[in-house]
Amino acid sequence: MKNAVFRTLVTEFYRQNSGFFLILLLLGFGIIRSDDHIALFRYALAAPAALPYYFALWALYALKTSAFVRQQFREPSCQFLYHLRLYPSMQRYLTWWTVQLGLLAPLWAYGLWMCSYADGQWLSVALVLSCLVALTVLPARWYEYLVRNPVREARNRKVARNRPLPVWLFFFAxxxxxxxxxxxxxxxxxxxxxxxxxxxxxxxxxxxxxxxxxxxxxxxxxxxxxxxxxxxxxxxxxxxxxxxxxxxxxxxxxxxxxxxxxxxxxxxxxxxxxxxxxxxxxxxxxxxxxxxxxxxxxxxxxxxxxxxxxxxxxxxxxxxxxxxxxxxxxxxxxxxxxxxxxxxxxxxxxxxxxxxx
Amino acid sequence: MLEIRNFRKAYHGQLVLEIPQLTFGDGVHWLRGINGSGKSTFFRSVAGMLPFEGEIRLEERWEVNQNPVDYRLRVNYAEAEPLYPAYLSAFDLISFVAKAKKAPKEQVAELVDRLEIGDFWKQPVGTYSSGMLKKTSLVMGFLGQPRLIMLDEPLITIDDRAVSNVCKLIADEYKKGIHFLLSSHQDFRLTDLVLDAAYVIQDKTIRQAVN
Incomplete structure (x- = not known):
C-alpha cells in the first residue's frame, strides 16, 4: 500500500509538474547563478530577519504540494487511498510524513545546502531546519482529515436557487x-x-x-x-x-x-x-x-x-x-x-x- | 435517415471501428455489442463529440463536420454513464442544454414531469443516485427538436417504473417523427418498445443483425 500511495501522491506530483520544475531550474539556476544563491542565503543566515522571505516561498511550495494531495484524493481513480483509514494511525502518520518528505525533497535539498554555509550561525540553522520540519510534519493533520472524511456532500447554493446558473459561471463554480x-x-x-x-x-x-x-x-x-x-x-x-x-x-x-x-x-x-x-x-x-x-x-x-x-x-x-x-x-x-x-x-x-x- | 460513408475511427493508431458504408433507415434501431466493441465510440462520433475519418450525413442534408451547428441541432445523445459537476444541479444543466438546443419552453417541464425528476432537479448533482443521474442525462437527450436521438444504455440503473416511462417516451417521440438509435445489453424485445431493426457491432464494424 505504501508503495502505491507514494507513486500516486509523490511520483505523480513530479510527473505532472515536470514543466514547472524545468522552468524553476532554468529561471532559478540559469538566470541566477549558484554564486548569487550562496551570496543571498549567506546574507539571510547572517541576518535572520531576512529568512522569512525564504520561508514564505517555501510555504507557497508546500501549499502547492498539499493542494495536489487533496486533488488526488478527489480523483475517482484514486479512491483506493481511503483504504488507508483501515491502517493503524501511527502507520498512517508515518506514511503522510514520508509522502510529505518526498514532496518537499527540493526544499530539503536547498535548505541543507543553505545550512552547509552557516559558518556557526546556529540560530539561523535552527530556524531553517524548524521551518522544514514544520512544513513536513504539519500537513499530515490535513491528510488525516481528508482520509477520515471521504464523502463531501455537495451543498445547495445559497443565492438565486430558482434561476439556473449561467454557463459562463460553470468554470468559476x-x-x-x-x-x-x-x-x-x-x-x-x-x-x-x-x-x-x-x-x-x-x-x-x-x-x-x-x-x-x-x-x-x-x-x-x-x-x-x-x-x-x-x-x-x-x-x-x-x-x-x-x-x-x-x-x-x-x-x-x-x-x-x-x-x-x-x-x-x-x-x-x-x-x-x-x-x-x-x-x-x-x-x-x-x-x-x-x-x-x-x-x-x-x-x-x-x-x-x-x-x-x-x-x-x-x-x-x-x-x-x-x-x-x-x-x-x-x-x-x-x-x-x-x-x-x-x-x-x-x-x-x-x-x-x-x-x- | 442517417448515412455513414468511409467511417474510420482509431485511438492512438489502433483501429476501433471501420464502416465502409451503412444507412440507418427511419425508425427505432437497436445496436448490440459486447463491452468495448465500440458502441459508445460510434455514438459519440455520430453525436459530433469525437473526430473521425469519413462522412456522417443526416437526412441527406446535414453533414456532421460541414454543417456542425445545424447537424447538432438535430442529433441528440444521452451518455451511458454520465458525469456532471457535483455542485451544479440538473436544473442548471438542463436549462443550459435546453437553450442551446432551442427547446420549446414547455418541453422542459413536460420531460421533467414524465421522467419524474422534479423532486430533486434543483439539488446539486453530487447528491444524486446513479438512477437520478441517468434520468437527468435522458431528459437532456430529448431536448429540442431533434430528428435523431441516440440513447446509450438507456435502461441501466433506472427502476422498472422509469424503464416503462422511457419506453413510452421513445414510442411517443417516434410517433412525432423522431428516429432513435439505442444501445443496450438488455433485450428491448422484453419491453413494449417496437423495434424497426437491430444491428450488431463486432469485428470492428457494424452490420444488420439477422434476427
Whole structure:
C-alpha cells in the first residue's frame, strides 16, 4: 500500500509538474547563478530577519504540494487511498510524513545546502531546519482529515436557487468549489508581480516595457487555469461538443469568462498604475492577458496531448515574449494575435478537434 | 435517415471501428455489442463529440463536420454513464442544454414531469443516485427538436417504473417523427418498445443483425 500511495501522491506530483520544475531550474539556476544563491542565503543566515522571505516561498511550495494531495484524493481513480483509514494511525502518520518528505525533497535539498554555509550561525540553522520540519510534519493533520472524511456532500447554493446558473459561471463554480488553492495562488502570484512592477517603475529610468514584462509573467501564470478549464470541460461537460452553439456564442462565452477572470488584475493595475503612464496601457494589458489564456485553451482544444507541454509553453512563451517586448513589440498587437489564433481555432477547428472522448 | 460513408475511427493508431458504408433507415434501431466493441465510440462520433475519418450525413442534408451547428441541432445523445459537476444541479444543466438546443419552453417541464425528476432537479448533482443521474442525462437527450436521438444504455440503473416511462417516451417521440438509435445489453424485445431493426457491432464494424 505504501508503495502505491507514494507513486500516486509523490511520483505523480513530479510527473505532472515536470514543466514547472524545468522552468524553476532554468529561471532559478540559469538566470541566477549558484554564486548569487550562496551570496543571498549567506546574507539571510547572517541576518535572520531576512529568512522569512525564504520561508514564505517555501510555504507557497508546500501549499502547492498539499493542494495536489487533496486533488488526488478527489480523483475517482484514486479512491483506493481511503483504504488507508483501515491502517493503524501511527502507520498512517508515518506514511503522510514520508509522502510529505518526498514532496518537499527540493526544499530539503536547498535548505541543507543553505545550512552547509552557516559558518556557526546556529540560530539561523535552527530556524531553517524548524521551518522544514514544520512544513513536513504539519500537513499530515490535513491528510488525516481528508482520509477520515471521504464523502463531501455537495451543498445547495445559497443565492438565486430558482434561476439556473449561467454557463459562463460553470468554470468559476468549479474553481471555487474544487480548486480554490490553484485560483488563490495564481491570483496572488500574478497580482504580486503586477504590483511589484508598478512599484518598481518610478524608482529608475524604466519604460512601459517593464510593465509589459509584468503582464507577460502574470498572464503566463494563468496557463495552469487554462489547463484546468480544458480538463473540467472534458471530464464533466463532455456533452458540450454535441451542442449546436455557434462560433459567436462559444467564443463570446470564453471571452466573457476571461474578462471576469482577470478582473482582479485589471483593478489592481488601474489602482497602482504609475504616474505618467497612459490608462490605455490597462486596456492593452487586458487584451494581452486574456489573449494568453484564450490561445492556450484553444491550443489544448486542437490536441489534448498539448496539455502535458504546458510547462514548455510557459518557458518558451516567456522567452519569446521577453525578446518581443525588449524589441518594443506592442503587447496590444501580441494580444490581438493571440485572440486571432483562438478565434481561428474556435471557428474552424473546434468541432473537428481531438477531445478526451 | 442517417448515412455513414468511409467511417474510420482509431485511438492512438489502433483501429476501433471501420464502416465502409451503412444507412440507418427511419425508425427505432437497436445496436448490440459486447463491452468495448465500440458502441459508445460510434455514438459519440455520430453525436459530433469525437473526430473521425469519413462522412456522417443526416437526412441527406446535414453533414456532421460541414454543417456542425445545424447537424447538432438535430442529433441528440444521452451518455451511458454520465458525469456532471457535483455542485451544479440538473436544473442548471438542463436549462443550459435546453437553450442551446432551442427547446420549446414547455418541453422542459413536460420531460421533467414524465421522467419524474422534479423532486430533486434543483439539488446539486453530487447528491444524486446513479438512477437520478441517468434520468437527468435522458431528459437532456430529448431536448429540442431533434430528428435523431441516440440513447446509450438507456435502461441501466433506472427502476422498472422509469424503464416503462422511457419506453413510452421513445414510442411517443417516434410517433412525432423522431428516429432513435439505442444501445443496450438488455433485450428491448422484453419491453413494449417496437423495434424497426437491430444491428450488431463486432469485428470492428457494424452490420444488420439477422434476427
Amino acid at each position: 468549479h474553481l471555487f468549489r474544487q480548486q480554490p488553492l490553484l485560483l488563490v495562488l495564481t491570483k496572488l502570484f500574478s497580482g504580486a508581480v503586477l504590483i511589484g512592477v508598478c512599484l518598481l517603475y518610478p524608482t529608475d529610468d524604466y519604460d512601459e516595457r517593464l510593465l509589459a514584462i509584468g503582464a507577460l509573467i502574470g498572464g503566463l501564470a494563468h496557463l495552469g487555469l487554462a489547463q484546468e478549464q480544458y480538463v473540467f470541460e472534458h471530464r464533466y461537460l463532455l456533452f458540450l461538443r454535441n451542442l449546436p452553439r455557434p462560433f459567436a456564442v462559444r467564443f463570446g462565452t470564453l471571452a466573457l469568462e476571461g474578462l471576469l477572470l482577470f478582473l482582479p488584475e485589471t483593478l489592481l493595475l488601474a489602482r497602482y498604475l504609475p504616474e505618467g503612464v497612459s490608462a490605455v496601457l490597462v486596456l492593452k494589458v487586458v487584451v494581452f492577458y486574456t489573449g494568453i489564456r484564450l490561445a492556450a485553451l484553444h491550443r489544448f482544444y486542437v490536441r489534448e496531448r498539448y496539455l502535458e507541454q504546458v510547462g514548455a509553453y510557459g518557458l518558451w512563451g516567456f522567452i519569446f515574449g521577453l525578446v518581443a517586448i525588449m524589441f518594443r513589440l506592442d503587447i496590444a498587437i501580441a494580444g490581438l494575435a493571440l485572440w486571432g489564433y483562438a478565434a481561428w481555432v474556435s471557428r474552424f477547428r473546434y468541432f473537428a478537434s481531438e477531445s478526451a472522448g
